[in-house]
Amino acid sequence: MSEQAMTPRSTDFSGWYQDVIREAELADYGPVRGTMVIRPYGYAIWEHIQRNLDRRFKETGHVNAYFPLFIPYSFLQKEKEHIEGFSPELALVTVGGGKELEEPLVVRPTSETIINYMFARWVKSYRDLPLLINQWANVVRWEMRTRPFLRTLEFLWQEGHTAHATYEEAEAEARRMIEVYRDFAEGDGAVPVIVGRKSRLETFAGAIHTYTMEAMMGDKRALQAGTSHNLGQNFAKAFDIRYLDEHNELQHVWQTSWGLSTRFVGAIIMVHGDDHGLRLPPRLAPVQVVIVPIWRNEAQRTAVLATVGRVQQLLAEAGIRVEADVRAQHTPGWKFNYWELKGVPVRVEIGPRDVESQTVVLARRDVPGKAGKTTGIPVEGVAERVRELLAEVQTALFEQARAFRDAHIHDVRSYDELRDVVAAGGWARGWWAGSDDDERRIKEETRATIRCFPFDQPEGDGPCLMTGQRAQQVAIFAKAY
């Protein structure tokens, strides 16, 4: 923690975001423009994201594998929309082992092409299907405007790639995985999301449907926090992935891909953070509880540290991720600020009077000041109470974010209303039957895009906010990261 004051979140969200990342030591800038170093505290959050997602992937029958970083340039050209989408963002290796290469190698921006090249070699019969594979990897996209975690030249992610015998199975998988993401985002990240389908303009390059989960950040901008694509047979045809069906006939497979990245760390910062720094959801917090001892003299110090040790042991034995900050060079007040900045959900304070009564004080990160404090918790009951409190904080963060989001989604009936809502920073929801050109116009004029057609739709139909025509579905418009 430097002496530098943090930018208040309310006055400059973007400055605040960068300050939090620096002061909480989540990340740093790499030497190459647009690259990021994920520092240990930030990486520990990512490790918890990985663990919680990986468990869900395995529970739904997926296995991990690893495919090469380098893809022959010609592979990307095989799927027409795919190369159009990614071509401006590619990093190319042209020299290897001191020699100019005959064909440049693409540093993977995503792995559909190389994975499907391999699938074509592995899939022979319907017995080989479904093929349900996930990869944890780094990918590179030559982005012009970068921001730590949200958009960087290189980022970490997982990318699922599956092959199925029928359209229906692929469609079910694409939807199953966006629901897995939702379950993770809301359950572990305490990040409320709206799940739905992307418009044609916003669909992944090479997919027939893209499903997305969209989260509202603290500045009310939208963040696409995870996507799942039904690829149809586009890649199967480009890479000739065919299987012999039960009737001994060759069929192209149907496919999906889906990904969630280190961008989600950015979502956690921007959804939950406040003027004092991070507020981490307990299920993803590297440190769930910090113990801060309070003493004035050496005798007190010895007595307090004994109780600190006991409490730390009780919490650790209960499987709670706990740290005791026993550093002598900092005051308790400094430590309170430090661990608030780090977003630790629960603080345990132990002073000489607590030692006498064999109790502790608990303080919630999400409820500031006295209102968030409980005194007189018996030492021997501390683990149970802390466990309850962590669950309460987890729920409270989610509910607070959901209330904030719901307060800023407005139903609109006309383009004028949409413009007003977006100009005020909110999300606009309205009936939509517009054309691609209508959608482009809105983007040019308001900088808002269709975030999704939510799965959760009102009954019936209504007049399109743009064209007045009968529309079957509502769309959500917002400015996005």
Added chain:
Amino acid sequence: MSEQAMTPRSTDFSGWYQDVIREAELADYGPVRGTMVIRPYGYAIWEHIQRNLDRRFKETGHVNAYFPLFIPYSFLQKEKEHIEGFSPELALVTVGGGKELEEPLVVRPTSETIINYMFARWVKSYRDLPLLINQWANVVRWEMRTRPFLRTLEFLWQEGHTAHATYEEAEAEARRMIEVYRDFAEGDGAVPVIVGRKSRLETFAGAIHTYTMEAMMGDKRALQAGTSHNLGQNFAKAFDIRYLDEHNELQHVWQTSWGLSTRFVGAIIMVHGDDHGLRLPPRLAPVQVVIVPIWRNEAQRTAVLATVGRVQQLLAEAGIRVEADVRAQHTPGWKFNYWELKGVPVRVEIGPRDVESQTVVLARRDVPGKAGKTTGIPVEGVAERVRELLAEVQTALFEQARAFRDAHIHDVRSYDELRDVVAAGGWARGWWAGSDDDERRIKEETRATIRCFPFDQPEGDGPCLMTGQRAQQVAIFAKAY
């Protein structure tokens, strides 16, 4: 499993190695020369390696972080020996986002330079030390002769990077980590290793000492299975990493780095495998136990599958990684071969007679035929017996590999004796006080290199096998992968 016969291990070790990798579906060749796809079964072994190493790293106070893939070319030039060592193996990105780059970017072959560039920004005071960081990552080295897992253009590894206040602390860390590797290799991998120091010629480019663990493969060639380097102040000076000590004076830090890679999967294959395929150490086996049901008719099938389900449940509840192969299209005999090829340590057979007696048959992968079978294990006691058996298999694999290795290390007193031992495929151990040129001569004439000066040294001294001079230490010479 294809119908193709496997090359016998005894007649063509290299052909056998490739057959095992293909047939057990551990890996496949990527489209770019020298690259490898790690298939789900091979990756699951790597995941167990990761989990077991990562736990040890964290227990010894290390934290994970992530540094960028792309390193400015100029960084590698800052440490003279480092660039000399790596320059022939570099992959260079020269085009990004459609434009020629001003400075080519190196795709990391290892991360000392970029990590130390960051350390220089983070380390300010003695309070920031030691800095104990690990990274799980992919790295690229433009190798000419590649072989799956052993030497590939891209591989996965972990690289530890630490900074310390004194030489002594860095030296202790470098030695601690090679011992962590030994503990993992022998304890989890059942791979016996000889731990020692590399000769000056074989020391890592930029280090002052390199410690290594060397394992003997089934063809008696050596494999360097993990290394740990004391970097001295070489990188600290190149990147100006300095800290204020307790006396408020600026000092350069002392550093280490250490790595273990997917190459270790190759070690497991080559140390334990036999003519029937893989033999996996239980602690790293993705599937520890496979249940193969045996039935002749539908009535038997129903009864057998009920018991299979019960046994599977009992084993899973005991935390054992178990699979039941209930496929109808394959015979039990086919399944025995299949899971032997996959190296699963223990097989449970359940047939109609076993159902009647409510017992099962256990078969060990490491002891072929009847000798490895135990019949009449009561269903309700199966978990306990299997747990014991897995521990027995783990120990037996280790002891067998150690006996094999020890039988092929020979003490030599002269260059002639060394030559004979190496020509016969063994490892030669002898007193050594030769020069770098003597060492080079041996390599040219015999293709054997000094694998290490083992930590475990005989007492006293002896005459150098090459020069006859008084030598303080013995070295081990062997041909290596």
